[in-house]
Amino acid sequence: QKEVEQNSGPLSVPEGAIASLNCTYSDRGSQSFFWYRQYSGKSPELIMFIYSNGDKEDGRFTAQLNKASQYVSLLIRDSQPSDSATYLCAAPIDYKLSFGAGTTVTVRA
Amino acid sequence: GAGVSQSPSNKVTEKGKDVELRCDPISGHTALYWYRQSLGQGLEFLIYFQGNSAPDKSGLPSDRFSAERTGGSVSTLTIQRTQQEDSAVYLCASSSRQGKRSYEQYFGPGTRLTVT
Numbered sequence: 001q002k003e004v005e006q007n008s009g010p011l012s013v014p015e016g017a018i019a020s021l022n023c024t025y026s027d028r029g030s031q032s033f034f035w036y037r038q039y040s041g042k043s044p045e046l047i048m049f050i051y052s053n054g055d056k057e058d059g060r061f062t063a064q065l066n067k068a069s070q071y072v073s074l075l076i077r078d079s080q081p082s083d084s085a086t087y088l089c090a091a092p093i094d095y096k097l098s099f100g101a102g103t104t105v106t107v108r109a
Numbered sequence: 110g111a112g113v114s115q116s117p118s119n120k121v122t123e124k125g126k127d128v129e130l131r132c133d134p135i136s137g138h139t140a141l142y143w144y145r146q147s148l149g150q151g152l153e154f155l156i157y158f159q160g161n162s163a164p165d166k167s168g169l170p171s172d173r174f175s176a177e178r179t180g181g182s183v184s185t186l187t188i189q190r191t192q193q194e195d196s197a198v199y200l201c202a203s204s205s206r207q208g209k210r211s212y213e214q215y216f217g218p219g220t221r222l223t224v225t
Contacts, residue, residue: 022197037119043218044152044200088151096212
């Protein structure tokens with residue numbers, strides 16, 4: 001069955017550290033990948049989009065894509081307490097966006 | 110521009126009653142999705158509309174759930190004879206389905222449904 005899988009977490013990191021989130025997807029045809037952040041009690045919001053192999057940086061966030069390994073990751077550098085949230089990986093499968101179960105990150109002050 | 114809107118934001122209903130949840134997508138977005146999220150759980154896909162194509166209803170949990178999209182814009186999710194296990198946040202999202210970011214979804218604020 002085609003799906004998106006994430007390391008389940010939860011992940012706890014000290015303030016200032018790097019949080020590393022991983023995601024694998026089963027559909028080799030997927031071309032674009034998304035990371036969403038969801039704060040408790042809120043809707044998911046898009047924070048990163050990547051479609052080329054390699055790294056994409058946006059502020060403290062870096063997305064990494066390896067299509068050959070069907071692997072996408074998200075690094076959060078200099079983690080802040082405000083980064084505490086659930087992070088969802090998503091990829092198009094069967095012509096609709098499929099989401100992983102999410103990884104909950106807690107940044108300890 | 111305006112984002113995805115949903116109404117009501119909160120709905121409390123008695124077991125056995127029918128409820129209707131509304132979603133107004135971003136103008137011009139051809140794709141519309143409904144999800145359900147129970148407390149502490151991930152997103153559960155319910156139904157997907159794309160343009161004039163037949164909707165993908167593969168995620169609807171039972172025949173008590175139905176959805177329609179009128180004029181390619183506003184969508185209504187209907188739950189008949191509500192049960193306590195239907196209590197959850199119902200999220201709507203839309204996407205443009207154009208270009209490299211065609212699958213990028215924008216979420217509404219959700220409707221929190223409580224069945225008593």
